[in-house]
């Protein structure tokens with residue numbers, strides 16, 4: 001990627017805090033820090049995966065990118081346009097190229113519309129196409145997604161994978177500049193997930209970007225140019241999994257659950273949030289882990305950014321041996 005290329009998405013130091021009401025009107029309100037100081041870029045043609053367990057902040061961040069949630073602090077630019085702080089009316093003329101696929105996208109399918117009608121109506125309404133052109137384009141997109149023989153099928157007559165493809169066809173037919181997809185394979189059988197992701201990523205316009213929110217580490221490894229591992233609202237590792245293996249203890253547990261025990265999810269509110277579960281921050285090394293929050297920084301020894309006090313030390317790294325976690 002060229003350093004001069006204007007990013008499709010530029011997110012700087014995003015914070016998001018939700019204030020939850022107490023159980024009773026007189027109970028104190030609770031502050032939940034969903035996203036803490038996250039920055040990221042998505043370049044043209046790039047797929048960036050946000051991975052992490054439930055509650056890590058990845059869905060909230062993905063919604064903030066498209067203005068579906070307002071950040072508490074920080075800045076978002078889409079193709080150079082400052083996006084946060086705009087009203088929906090101000091965003092409306094610019095919104096069409098930036099598409100969101102929610103986890104429950106299938107529930108948005110009209111039970112009375114067949115696949116062809118669902119896609120062609122989207123094109124007529126959002127791209128102002130005449131009926132014949134919209135039908136032709138919808139039919140072509142459904143064929144690209146392997147649904148050429150299912151254009152007349154209603155949602156109840158389709159499999160889960162077919163329904164998902166119709167939702168993808170509606171978004172891809174709009175020729176998006178950016179697709180933010182939140183767990184696009186959730187609810188599908190494992191053997192269907194791979195082909196749905198192939199349909200999504202393989203049919204993006206050439207210069208489009210994609211933010212893929214997933215807890216499926218295999219999908220992130222296979223489809224993303226860059227992976228941001230999130231824990232407790234922060235990015236704790238950022239890497240290209242096709243070139244490097246993860247080194248942060250939490251990432252290694254996520255990406256190789258057969259070798260390491262899965263994190264219990266117990267987080268510390270001081271120091272490194274992963275310290276209660278971490279097999280590396282033990283003994284003498286535990287003090288700094290418990291006291292100081294590690295910065296996300298470029299480690300020359302591994303060639304990517306990691307937030308851990310000890311992963312750069314080879315002897316410490318050896319503590320996270322398979323079977324010891």
Ligand code: SF4
Nearest residue numbers: 272278281289308309
């Ligand atoms: S900073 Fe310490 S507790 Fe946190 S991941 Fe690294 S070794 Fe583990």
